[in-house]
Amino acid sequence: MGHVRLGRLAKSQSWLRLVALLDLSDVEVSAIAAATADGAQDRLTGLRRDPVLGYILWLLTRVTTAARSDDFLTQVRQLGIEIDSSDSAISVVAKINGLVRTEIEHHPESGPFGEIASLALRRTLLESIGVHQGRLFGGSADDLAQSIRSQTTDRGFGDVSVRFFGDLLGRTLRFYIDKELPFHIGADSGFRDIDASEQFLRELDTYARQSARIVDRFASEWLSKYAYQEQGYVSREQAQGFVAHAMEKLDAELRLESVA
Amino acid sequence: MSDSQPEHVVFQCDDAPLQVPESMQLVMRILRIRSEGSAAEIDLQLHHLHRIVVDAVNDRHADLVRIAAFVYRADMAVSRGSDKDTDARYWRRRLHLCIPVTDPAFWNQHEVLSTMSAALGFLTDDTWSFTFSPAPADRRPIQTHMLPRDPYHQPGVVTLFSGGLDSLCTLVESSLNGERPVALGHWASSRNRHRQESLLKQLNYHHRSWTLPLLGAEISRRGTEPEDNTQRSRGFLYGCLASAVAAEIGAPRVYLSDNGPISLNLPINDQLVGAMSSRATHPQFLDRLNQFIRLVTSSAVAVSNPLQWKTRTEALDILKIAGVESLVVTTLSCSAGSRLTNATPHCGGCSQCVDRRVATIAAGLEVHDPASRYHQDLFLDVLEPWDRAMTAYSYVRFARSVSKQSDTELLERYPQLLDLVTPSDSSPGQTIRDAIDLIQRHVETVMRVMSDQLKIHVDRVVAGDIPAGSLLGKVIGEQVGRRAPQATLRVVTEHDVQTASIVLVPPTSPSQPTMVWNENAWNITYGSRTVSIGRSVNIARLAALLREPGRQFSPEDVVAITEGRTIDHGENRGGDEALQTLSLGSDQPVMDRRAIQSVRSKMRDLRNQAARLRQAGDEDLAAETEAQIETIERYLKQVTGLHGRPRSFATENQQRYRTIRRSVERAIETIGHHHRPLWDHLSQTIHLDQSFIYSPEPVVFWKVVLPSKAA
Numbered sequence: 007m008g009h010v011r012l013g014r015l016a017k018s019q020s021w022l023r024l025v026a027l028l029d030l031s032d033v034e035v036s037a038i039a040a041a042t043a044d045g046a047q048d049r050l051t052g053l054r055r056d057p058v059l060g061y062i063l064w065l066l067t068r069v070t071t072a073a074r075s076d077d078f079l080t081q082v083r084q085l086g087i088e089i090d091s092s093d094s095a096i097s098v099v100a101k102i103n104g105l106v107r108t109e110i111e112h113h114p115e116s117g118p119f120g121e122i123a124s125l126a127l128r129r130t131l132l133e134s135i136g137v138h139q140g141r142l143f144g145g146s147a148d149d150l151a152q153s154i155r156s157q158t159t160d161r162g163f164g165d166v167s168v169r170f171f172g173d174l175l176g177r178t179l180r181f182y183i184d185k186e187l188p189f190h191i192g193a194d195s196g197f198r199d200i201d202a203s204e205q206f207l208r209e210l211d212t213y214a215r216q217s218a219r220i221v222d223r224f225a226s227e228w229l230s231k232y233a234y235q236e237q238g239y240v241s242r243e244q245a246q247g248f249v250a251h252a253m254e255k256l257d258a259e260l261r262l263e264s265v266a
Numbered sequence: 267m268s269d270s271q272p273e274h275v276v277f278q279c280d281d282a283p284l285q286v287p288e289s290m291q292l293v294m295r296i297l298r299i300r301s302e303g304s305a306a307e308i309d310l311q312l313h314h315l316h317r318i319v320v321d322a323v324n325d326r327h328a329d330l331v332r333i334a335a336f337v338y339r340a341d342m343a344v345s346r347g348s349d350k351d352t353d354a355r356y357w358r359r360r361l362h363l364c365i366p367v368t369d370p371a372f373w374n375q376h377e378v379l380s381t382m383s384a385a386l387g388f389l390t391d392d393t394w395s396f397t398f399s400p401a402p403a404d405r406r407p408i409q410t411h412m413l414p415r416d417p418y419h420q421p422g423v424v425t426l427f428s429g430g431l432d433s434l435c436t437l438v439e440s441s442l443n444g445e446r447p448v449a450l451g452h453w454a455s456s457r458n459r460h461r462q463e464s465l466l467k468q469l470n471y472h473h474r475s476w477t478l479p480l481l482g483a484e485i486s487r488r489g490t491e492p493e494d495n496t497q498r499s500r501g502f503l504y505g506c507l508a509s510a511v512a513a514e515i516g517a518p519r520v521y522l523s524d525n526g527p528i529s530l531n532l533p534i535n536d537q538l539v540g541a542m543s544s545r546a547t548h549p550q551f552l553d554r555l556n557q558f559i560r561l562v563t564s565s566a567v568a569v570s571n572p573l574q575w576k577t578r579t580e581a582l583d584i585l586k587i588a589g590v591e592s593l594v595v596t597t598l599s600c601s602a603g604s605r606l607t608n609a610t611p612h613c614g615g616c617s618q619c620v621d622r623r624v625a626t627i628a629a630g631l632e633v634h635d636p637a638s639r640y641h642q643d644l645f646l647d648v649l650e651p652w653d654r655a656m657t658a659y660s661y662v663r664f665a666r667s668v669s670k671q672s673d674t675e676l677l678e679r680y681p682q683l684l685d686l687v688t689p690s691d692s693s694p695g696q697t698i699r700d701a702i703d704l705i706q707r708h709v710e711t712v713m714r715v716m717s718d719q720l721k722i723h724v725d726r727v728v729a730g731d732i733p734a735g736s737l738l739g740k741v742i743g744e745q746v747g748r749r750a751p752q753a754t755l756r757v758v759t760e761h762d763v764q765t766a767s768i769v770l771v772p773p774t775s776p777s778q779p780t781m782v783w784n785e786n787a788w789n790i791t792y793g794s795r796t797v798s799i800g801r802s803v804n805i806a807r808l809a810a811l812l813r814e815p816g817r818q819f820s821p822e823d824v825v826a827i828t829e830g831r832t833i834d835h836g837e838n839r840g841g842d843e844a845l846q847t848l849s850l851g852s853d854q855p856v857m858d859r860r861a862i863q864s865v866r867s868k869m870r871d872l873r874n875q876a877a878r879l880r881q882a883g884d885e886d887l888a889a890e891t892e893a894q895i896e897t898i899e900r901y902l903k904q905v906t907g908l909h910g911r912p913r914s915f916a917t918e919n920q921q922r923y924r925t926i927r928r929s930v931e932r933a934i935e936t937i938g939h940h941h942r943p944l945w946d947h948l949s950q951t952i953h954l955d956q957s958f959i960y961s962p963e964p965v966v967f968w969k970v971v972l973p974s975k976a977a
Contacts (some may be wrong), residue, residue, distance in 0.1 A: 008617065010538055010657065011496050011543075012349065012656050012657065013351060013354065032803075035932075048353075096684070100687035112386075114272050114392065115272060117357060118358075132681060143699065180537075181536055184535050185352070188535075192734035192735060192739055192743065195802070198743040199741060199742060199743025200666060200799070202800040209932065216928045217361070254722075
């Protein structure tokens with residue numbers, strides 16, 4: 007691969023706790039996730055007010071609302087995205103990503119988490135197509151709209167939110183854990199081989215998605231409220247508020263699992 | 267520095283007036299960069315070894331080179347935080363440059379500024395802005411050392427030539443294609459220069475009809491030690507430099523070369539976000555760079571990467587075709603560079619060394635790139651320092667993970683692939699498919715090389731002589747040299763070696779599904795396929811359900827089983843084992859109506875079978891069948907109450923319920939990553955409502971071996 011810039015975990019008490027857990031051979035994923043959340047507490051708390059996260063959530067709700075409308079393309083164009091009916095689904099997601107990238111470039115204070123959130127957004131949209139259409143490649147812009155529309159009942163936005171926050175949480179946990187995981191593989195380590203470490207990361211993803219279910223009902227109620235009150239046109243501030251509440255719930259969920 | 271907002275760092279280049287937007291003035295630090303005088307922080311000279319005519323460097327092209335050089339120097343002057351900056355809080359920076367130029371009206375145009383900032387932004391993850399002012403009339407021009415003769419009437423391409431493998435392949439290929447390339451080297455040190463000169467000399471020797479002019483650009487840091495060494499802006503420097511030179515000599519194309527996987531640089535480790543993996547030739551960057559260059563150069567120069575769709579191994583074929591593979595030994599890929607010796611110029615553990623080593627082995631060119639030229643052995647040494655070990659492990663893990671993924675899974679796991687799609691791309695789906703195919707070819711190569719290394723060192727593997735901390739050691743894991751006392755060592759097959767996981771598996775009945783804990787892993791057989799999954803309490807909880815089809819469990823029951831309060835240690839009792847009643851000291855075993863019906867139906871079949879066997883005179887088999895029927899009858903009595911109705915039990919604690927439910931769901935999802943048919947089966951037959959139950963129709967009896975304690 008090309009040049010990479012790797013880092014380690016700081017030697018604070020909370021991170022040393024995570025390091026110790028990674029060295030044990032019988033620790034639950036939930037405990038490791040909780041320790042990670044503990045170590046990254048300040049940063050995760052800061053993300054509740056992160057402008058890029060707020061923007062991305064806002065964009066997700068607006069794209070969702072556009073899919074429920076009679077004219078998906080026009081509504082999406084109003085967001086500043088140039089699309090037409092000849093665009094493929096992948097092309098539309100790429101263009102949405104382009105918009106997000108411009109926003110990220112204006113907010114270096116987000117650090118890597120703006121990019122992580124944009125990856126979660128892309129995955130959420132791609133999965134929508136894959137889940138609904140059964141195929142990711144070959145779909146059209148209209149297919150994307152239909153996929154999202156099929157998941158944009160009030161209940162449906164809960165699913166979309168769960169997928170977004172689940173992926174965001176999973177990538178965030180991996181961001182930290184992967185700074186240390188390579189040093190806990192082999193004899194007398196927490197993971198017997200590379201395969202085991204890879205499997206652990208997959209379990210971590212699954213755990214993150216399961217944990218994100220906590221936002222499910224809240225997300226559905228939230229969109230339902232704005233769909234009725236504001237015709238689905240959520241403001242950036244309102245989206246930011248949603249992010250703050252969702253991140254708070256996720257944080258609490260991670261800590262709850264460690265107690266259970 | 268504020269915790270939340272990166273400060274603005276303003277660079278005053280060559281005493282340009284400080285013109286800074288108001289929004290930046292609150293949190294600002296000013297640094298100076300000079301390109302002239304004894305206190306200069308940057309050297310800027312262009313060298314020609316051969317004979318290319320340049321009457322005078324065009325002002326705009328000269329400005330372009332200066333701007334790129336100042337960007338390069340500024341990039342090194344601001345820290346991105348240390349490797350202990352866990353949150354990567356300081357990775358992204360805000361940089362503003364005040365630069366004197368010949369034509370500030372041109373450079374201050376919105377379109378010029380925005381395209382330049384956009385290209386740099388994607389390349390570096392930083393926020394760049396610029397203010398241009400008039401350069402003094404007496405400013406010294408860029409020093410060029412030229413000779414007056416012109417070897418080409420129409421040079422076809424300027425190709426950046428680092429002296430590494432990829433740029434050598436590009437130079438050779440463009441020569442083979444008759445493109446009349448001009449090589450442009452960046453001479454940050456004399457060592458670089460000598461290597462490039464040596465390679466060209468050897469190329470000219472092999473192909474006497476070729477004339478390969480080498481232009482050298484000496485753009486190097488002077489003065490204080492750099493605050494940051496990642497040099498992410500280097501791609502911009504090279505692109506601008508090459509474009510200026512190409513425009514000067516009339517070449518319509520510029521080549522910046524990286525093999526495809528390096529160019530895309532998908533993150534091999536999940537801490538690598540954005541430009542933490544370099545993007546020097548990423549298609550998105552090249553597209554943005556071209557938008558900028560088109561505005562600047564007087565002729566239409568286009569920058570591209572000719573190796574975009576080749577793996578490194580495939581690129582090396584070019585050298586073989588040209589008969590110059592022996593030059594591999596002279597090339598240098600290592601990022602550790604000058605810190606090493608002539609005998610071992612490669613550190614062996616940086617990302618470039620790892621990729622180079624794997625590629626040259628895969629291409630059959632190890633004789634020209636022997637292990638002895640590497641300071642550390644990638645496969646057998648415990649790599650130092652820590653980042654080398656992390657790189658090597660991540661590289662192989664990435665390959666293993668990707669090799670198991672479908673196109674869709676890969677795109678969902680790495681949505682970074684969407685960054686490949688540029689505004690001018692008319693077929694984005696195909697572009698992404700091509701990229702996925704490229705990555706899959708790359709990982710196949712990596713897996714093949716790892717497999718070959720295992721075979722080469724198999725004696726040491728069996729002897730337990732592979733250091734646990736080495737790359738091979740991490741791939742093989744703990745099972746090297748061990749045997750489970752009651753298990754059979756399965757023949758290590760080609761598949762095992764390729765997946766680098768030597769599995770010790772107890773013999774099983776081919777048709778009965780099994781879920782068996784075997785010291786360190788769960789071995790799961792369903793249908794014709796066996797998979798191995800590492801320790802997991804979730805799988806243990808699932809196994810508890812599978813053990814007794816049709817039985818309703820409370821969360822406490824499941825926990826009790828997996829905590830070993832009543833555990834079966836792996837005696838092979840076949841189908842009867844699933845019908846054993848566990849004494850849990852709490853609730854009675856239960857079964858739902860549907861499952862009871864299913865079991866009764868099976869009993870009827872067995873009775874008919876026993877009758878047929880007796881008629882046919884097969885007394886032994888008939889007796890065996892009747893014994894089975896008796897076992898099932900005993901079981902049914904336990905799980906049914908009055909008039910054969912199902913028993914039930916009271917609802918348990920909601921929090922515990924949720925935890926255990928999620929645990930089983932996770933187990934099923936995990937299995938979904940390994941064994942899709944089993945996932946299908948479990949998704950339809952595991953019910954996690956008020957109680958937990960496994961109720962397949964028809965009944966399926968598993969062989970389950972639980973650990974003595976929770977996994």
